[in-house]
Amino acid sequence: MYLSSTYVSSTGPRRRLRVGGVPATVFALGLVSFFTDVSAEMVAAFLPMYLMYGLGAGLLQLGLLDGLYTGASALLRVAGGHLADRWSRPKAVALCGYGLSALSKLAFPLAGGALGGIGAAIAVDRAGKGLRAAPRDALITAATPPRLLGAAFGVHRALDTAGALLGPIAVFALVGAVGDAYDAVFVVSFCLALVGIVILAAFVRNHPIRPAVPAEAHLPGRQAARAGAGVREGLRLLAERPLRRVTLFASLLGLATAGDAILFVAVQRQAGLPVSALPLLPLATSLVFLAAAVPLGRLADKVGGWRIFLMGHALLALSYLFVAHPGTAAAALLLHGLFYASTDGVLMAHLAGMLPAHLRATGLAVTQTGQALARMAGAIGFGFLATGLDLRWCFLICATLLLSTLLAAWRSGT
Structure with missing residues (x-):
């Protein structure tokens, strides 16, 4: 397991200014x-x-x-x-x-x-x-x-x-x-x-x-990563079991995620809103995200980022169930905003503790790329699915896939 290193100033340690911690x-x-x-x-x-x-x-x-x-x-x-x-x-x-x-x-x-x-x-x-x-x-x-x-x-x-x-x-x-x-x-x-x-x-x-402690101390039997890390070294981070599991399950959960645009269209139709109201629906999600991001981030520091990340996807599955049920559009948007607040920054914070400083940006990028491509594939797949099925059934299928993947992720103990 990699342990984090720290930034070290060439002029020596300095006290960092903090605002509210x-x-x-x-x-x-x-x-x-x-x-x-x-x-x-x-x-x-x-x-x-x-x-x-x-x-x-x-x-x-x-x-x-x-x-x-x-x-x-x-x-x-x-x-x-x-x-x-x-x-x-x-x-x-x-x-x-x-x-x-x-x-x-x-x-x-x-x-x-x-x-x-x-x-x-x-x-x-x-x-x-x-x-x-x-x-x-x-x-x-x-x-x-x-x-x-x-x-x-x-x-x-x-x-x-x-x-x-x-x-x-x-x-x-x-x-x-x-x-x-x-x-x-x-x-x-x-x-x-x-x-x-x-x-x-x-x-x-x-x-x-520069690493605060030589990398060999943390990786028995392996050579230290070079200071000028390449993509190959960054990808080798996935050989570490906890990081590999995080990236794998983050990507699998992304595959089971519907595109935001279709969700907003479904909410607009379910609520009977005029088409002119459609651009305002993302603002509702953003408002919830804005209000919940810091409290959920602090909660992740206390109980663990992975737990909050999985909880966020459970909320997303619940949001899909509300989308599929008439009269619950407001609850679907609320849960959608909580999903983003529970996952976006929380996953990066959880990953950061697994990565050495000299490979941190590469390691974060590898997981971000896998997750983003998976979500894009999930959105495209949902679009194809929606061409032959009612949107309600499409969201029920996505919710089922999410919950099944969440169960496997929880059992993995990452």
């Missing part, structure tokens, strides 16, 4: 994610309107671009983690990722009406997201004592979710003010992303990484 670095990274998510969600909420009513694209093109938006970041997470570990500079890699996403906002108006150009802009934006995710989580882990990791990731994800909550509101207010001057949306989005980059560059510190 959580390091100030975590709040700074949370603000970076806040402004970045306001920027990103402005574009995400605006793209369907822009493509269909601004450019006259059809549903097929919209679906292809939406798939690209969902999947591109997952494929680059390992690359971001590998570069952060290889160079021992997670902040620099995170800056590159945030910078790519910011610049992509200016590429949208430059693409004009060319769907190929818009697809390229989306790919650049998602590439930036993939590059920055694992290095950012590694920075959070390096700045936080192990006993506070759940709370730290909860604080970060709460600020991240607050940005996601404000993004759609901001874009609809802006469109109401500027009418069809669509370029203004992308310019404002770029400016907000730039604020996040400035905060990251100015207020987040990056220290060189």
Whole structure:
């Protein structure tokens, strides 16, 4: 079993500023994610309107671009983690990722009406997201004592979710003010992303990484991982049984997860809401996520992150059962938000304690990639299933698969 190492400053140990027990670095990274998510969600909420009513694209093109938006970041997470570990500079890699996403906002108006150009802009934006995710989580882990990791990731994800909550509101207010001057949306989005980059560059510190204790002391019979870790070394982390089990079950649970968009459509239909109310449903999930992320993160520090992670998927299965039962739409959205609050940052906090510092970003990225690709496959599979079955039965099948996988994960004792 790998044991964590620590960041060590070349100038010696320094006292870290904390706010309410959580390091100030975590709040700074949370603000970076806040402004970045306001920027990103402005574009995400605006793209369907822009493509269909601004450019006259059809549903097929919209679906292809939406798939690209969902999947591109997952494929680059390992690359971001590998570069952060290889160079021992997670902040620099995170800056590159945030910078790519910011610049992509200016590429949208430059693409004009060319769907190929818009697809390229989306790919650049998602590439930036993939590059920055694992290095950012590694920075959070390096700045936080192990006993506070759940709370730290909860604080970060709460600020991240607050940005996601404000993004759609901001874009609809802006469109109401500027009418069809669509370029203004992308310019404002770029400016907000730039604020996040400035905060990251100015207020987040990056220290060189070296193991606090030689790796051989923890891995009898194995050679120490090189300081410049490669992807191969990162993948070898999966040879460690607890980490392998976490990655395996996180991916299997992802395969049994329906896409959020279909869930919101099902809730809208079940509740009898007008189509115009559909964009507001994700805000309900985000509000619950925002309120519950920190309390559930602190609970994970006390009772164990894996237990809370599994509990979150149990809540998701219950949410699917409510979706399949008339008159329980509000409960389904509440449980959906609790699912995200119980799993997103909690899994990363749980994994961080299993990884050595010089391979932490790569290890986190490997699990994130497996989980993200599994969720994408699960969403696509659910879509195919829904073409031949009533949505209610589709959600009942997903709930059954989730509960079966949860039982196996619980028995594994990870």
